[in-house]
Amino acid sequence: MEKGVKILVRDLNLHFGKNHVLKNVNVTIPEKKITVILGPSGCGKTTLMKTMNRLTDIYPDVKVSGNIFINDEDILNTQQDITILRQKMGLLSQRPYPLPMNIYNNVAYGLRISGRRKKRYLDKRIEHYLTMANLWDEVKDRLKESASRLSIGQQQRLCLARGLAVDPEIILADEPTSALDPISSQAIEEKFVELKKNYTIVLVTHILRQAKRIADHVVFMYLGEVIEQGPADQIFNHPRKRSQNRILKDCSISILHFAFCILQ
Amino acid sequence: MARFRIGRHLRSRIHLVWMVVSLMIILLLPFILGIGLYVKSILLLEEKSLWELLFSSDWRPLSGNFGFLSFAISSLWVTALSLLIAGPICLLTAIHLTHYAKKWVLQIMHPVIDILAGIPSVIFGVWGILVIVPFISRYVAPIFGIETSGYTILTGSIVLAVMIIPFILNIMIDVFKMIPDELKEASLSLGASKWQTIKLVVIRKAFPGIISAFGLGISRAFGETIAVLMVVGNVAKIPTGVFQAGYPLPALIANNYGEMLSIPMYDSALMLAALILFCVVLIFNFLSRILIMRSEKITN
Numbered sequence: 001m002e003k004g005v006k007i008l009v010r011d012l013n014l015h016f017g018k019n020h021v022l023k024n025v026n027v028t029i030p031e032k033k034i035t036v037i038l039g040p041s042g043c044g045k046t047t048l049m050k051t052m053n054r055l056t057d058i059y060p061d062v063k064v065s066g067n068i069f070i071n072d073e074d075i076l077n078t079q080q081d082i083t084i085l086r087q088k089m090g091l092l093s094q095r096p097y098p099l100p101m102n103i104y105n106n107v108a109y110g111l112r113i114s115g116r117r118k119k120r121y122l123d124k125r126i127e128h129y130l131t132m133a134n135l136w137d138e139v140k141d142r143l144k145e146s147a148s149r150l151s152i153g154q155q156q157r158l159c160l161a162r163g164l165a166v167d168p169e170i171i172l173a174d175e176p177t178s179a180l181d182p183i184s185s186q187a188i189e190e191k192f193v194e195l196k197k198n199y200t201i202v203l204v205t206h207i208l209r210q211a212k213r214i215a216d217h218v219v220f221m222y223l224g225e226v227i228e229q230g231p232a233d234q235i236f237n238h239p240r241k242r243s244q245n246r247i248l249k250d251c252s253i254s255i256l257h258f259a260f261c262i263l264q
Numbered sequence: 265m266a267r268f269r270i271g272r273h274l275r276s277r278i279h280l281v282w283m284v285v286s287l288m289i290i291l292l293l294p295f296i297l298g299i300g301l302y303v304k305s306i307l308l309l310e311e312k313s314l315w316e317l318l319f320s321s322d323w324r325p326l327s328g329n330f331g332f333l334s335f336a337i338s339s340l341w342v343t344a345l346s347l348l349i350a351g352p353i354c355l356l357t358a359i360h361l362t363h364y365a366k367k368w369v370l371q372i373m374h375p376v377i378d379i380l381a382g383i384p385s386v387i388f389g390v391w392g393i394l395v396i397v398p399f400i401s402r403y404v405a406p407i408f409g410i411e412t413s414g415y416t417i418l419t420g421s422i423v424l425a426v427m428i429i430p431f432i433l434n435i436m437i438d439v440f441k442m443i444p445d446e447l448k449e450a451s452l453s454l455g456a457s458k459w460q461t462i463k464l465v466v467i468r469k470a471f472p473g474i475i476s477a478f479g480l481g482i483s484r485a486f487g488e489t490i491a492v493l494m495v496v497g498n499v500a501k502i503p504t505g506v507f508q509a510g511y512p513l514p515a516l517i518a519n520n521y522g523e524m525l526s527i528p529m530y531d532s533a534l535m536l537a538a539l540i541l542f543c544v545v546l547i548f549n550f551l552s553r554i555l556i557m558r559s560e561k562i563t564n
């Protein structure tokens with residue numbers, strides 16, 4: 001694998017029953033950058049992300065073929081324990097889903113699962129990750145309260161802290177701001193920009209402006225296919241600098257661009 | 265023209281009145297039942313305190329002693345034991361169906377559950393007599409060195425467990441289905457295995473729903489009459505073990521009502537038994553409904 005590449009998706013095809021959801025997807029995700037996957041609803045963004053984490057395993061009628069390399073390991077055809085593999089990736093979903101336990105245990109969950117149970121150690125880690133997610137000051141006096149009592153914005157930050165606690169290398173975030181108010185959204189965006197120093201971030205969104213604000217690298221999807229990808233600067237600012245044999249695809253991108261601009 | 269309009273107006277008013285009346289009847293039905301039972305049992309209650317009746321096991325109607333304790337305890341035994349049998353089976357089945365089995369298995373299970381739920385109780389009773397009674401007396405009891413006819417608390421509980429399984433299972437399947445996939449994904453993405461996810465997250469999230477499924481099971485089991493009556497032995501004595509005969513409250517009422525009503529107060533005593541039964545079932549139903557509503561609020 002080339003240097004600076006964290007995730008490499010090769011010829012990925014995925015079927016939900018008879019529904020061909022991902023079609024020959026090839027994606028390169030650079031290390032320690034924010035890669036934004038952009039595309040209209042239903043084009044397979046969430047599915048692509050779940051495949052990277054092997055979460056598609058839990059659906060009974062899914063067929064996957066192709067390769068996904070993470071650190072040179074083909075996670076789709078590996079002997080390695082999937083649970084260890086999943087811990088390399090923190091997941092933020094569209095809406096926050098706090099675990100049905102208190103705030104402290106939400107963050108401690110992943111640590112305990114991987115065998116780290118000492119109270120002193122947990123206390124320190126939990127403060128550390130809650131601080132990292134900008135939540136510590138708001139919850140430090142109510143750690144024993146049920147996580148569902150927090151506001152949606154706080155819950156999403158709790159989910160971030162919970163994901164960071166298992167010490168991942170990659171953060172997968174699926175429209176993490178779509179349920180949040182503008183201020184909470186901005187807080188999360190700023191957090192991502194800060195986190196990319198140490199983490200590879202994959203962010204799904206259908207908000208073009210959000211992509212423009214924080215993307216280093218962009219992947220355009222449409223109806224299950226990747227129709228364009230590259231550095232954000234090139235995609236957003238110099239859309240004409242592309243090779244001639246891509247004219248057809250360029251057309252569809254222009255239509256997409258147009259559609260997005262109208263929607264915003 | 266005007267007359268026609270009045271006619272139509274009147275007609276729709278009449279329809280509305282009927283609808284409201286039907287609704288009121290249904291809403292009032294439990295109260296009417298309860299009041300009826302109370303009025304009938306008041307004769308006995310005026311003579312003896314409820315406390316006295318509930319905590320005496322002296323059942324000699326001819327001398328005017330109506331102690332309900334052995335019946336109440338029989339009811340408790342049978343209900344608790346049937347729940348102990350049905351509960352874990354339902355829980356494991358529901359988890360398997362919603363998390364491990366292929367979709368078509370669940371599709372087959374639904375009609376099977378409905379059929380089980382629709383079988384008349386007397387058929388379960390016959391099945392109990394033909395299969396469970398000899399099974400208990402020939403194979404199970406001898407293991408513990410006990411000799412019995414097979415008409416025991418345990419027999420009644422097994423038959424009852426089979427009868428309440430469809431109801432508990434149906435609710436539990438719904439409860440587990442209500443749990444969002446994203447919650448399980450969150451747990452998996454943190455490195456939990458599938459079983460850890462089920463144990464630590466799914467069951468915990470489903471807990472209020474599970475409890476309320478048990479609650480509805482209890483209220484059904486407590487009131488079930490014919491099938492239990494056929495296999496439980498019907499001896500008016502406080503049972504001290506599962507291999508003894510019992511005599512639950514519903515069986516008492518069903519066996520005796522209309523037969524020995526010449527004995528003074530007897531019908532009043534049976535009505536009081538019915539009232540007790542009615543209240544217990546009502547309370548359990550009510551509690552489980554509250555829990556269901558609460559669990560729905562949590563999951564949404």
Ligand SMILES: Nc1ncnc2c1ncn2[C@@H]1O[C@H](COP(=O)(O)OP(=O)(O)O)[C@@H](O)[C@H]1O
Nearest residue numbers: 016019021040041042043044045046047048059
């Ligand atoms: N669990 C599932 N079972 C069957 N089909 C699914 C499932 N999840 C997603 N799909 C289908 O896959 C397609 C892509 O969905 P998704 O990845 O959620 O799109 P996006 O995130 O881009 O909105 C949709 O057509 C959707 O119907």
Ligand SMILES: [Mg+2]
Nearest residue numbers: 042045046174
């Ligand atoms: Mg999506």
